[in-house]
Amino acid sequence: MGKYKLKVKKSAEKELGKIPKRELIKIINKIQSLSDDPHPEGSIKLSNQEKYRLRVGNYRVLYKVEDNILTIFIVKIGHRKDIYS
Numbered sequence: 259m260g261k262y263k264l265k266v267k268k269s270a271e272k273e274l275g276k277i278p279k280r281e282l283i284k285i286i287n288k289i290q291s292l293s294d295d296p297h298p299e300g301s302i303k304l305s306n307q308e309k310y311r312l313r314v315g316n317y318r319v320l321y322k323v324e325d326n327i328l329t330i331f332i333v334k335i336g337h338r339k340d341i342y343s
Contacts, residue, residue, distance in 0.1 A: 266332040
C-alpha cells in the first residue's frame with residue numbers, strides 16, 4: 259500500500275490553535291501516522307457518513323479517506339463534547 263497524502267481543512271487548522279500544547283503534540287503524531295495506515299486500531303467509521311473518527315485522549319479527529327487518490331482529508335478536530343455538534 260502506498261503512503262497517503264494528508265490534507266488539513268483550514269477550519270481544522272484553526273481548531274488546532276485552541277488545543278493545549280501537551281494534547282496538541284499527541285494529536286499531530288496520530289494525524290501523521292494516518293499517512294502510513296489510514297484505518298488504525300481504534301478508528302471507527304461514523305454511521306451514515308463517509309468519515310472516520312480517531313480518539314486522542316479527550317479529543318477527536320474526524321477525517322475522510324480517498325483511497326483512489328491516496329489522500330486523507332482532516333475535516334474536524336475538537337474536544338469530544340463539542341466535535342459532533
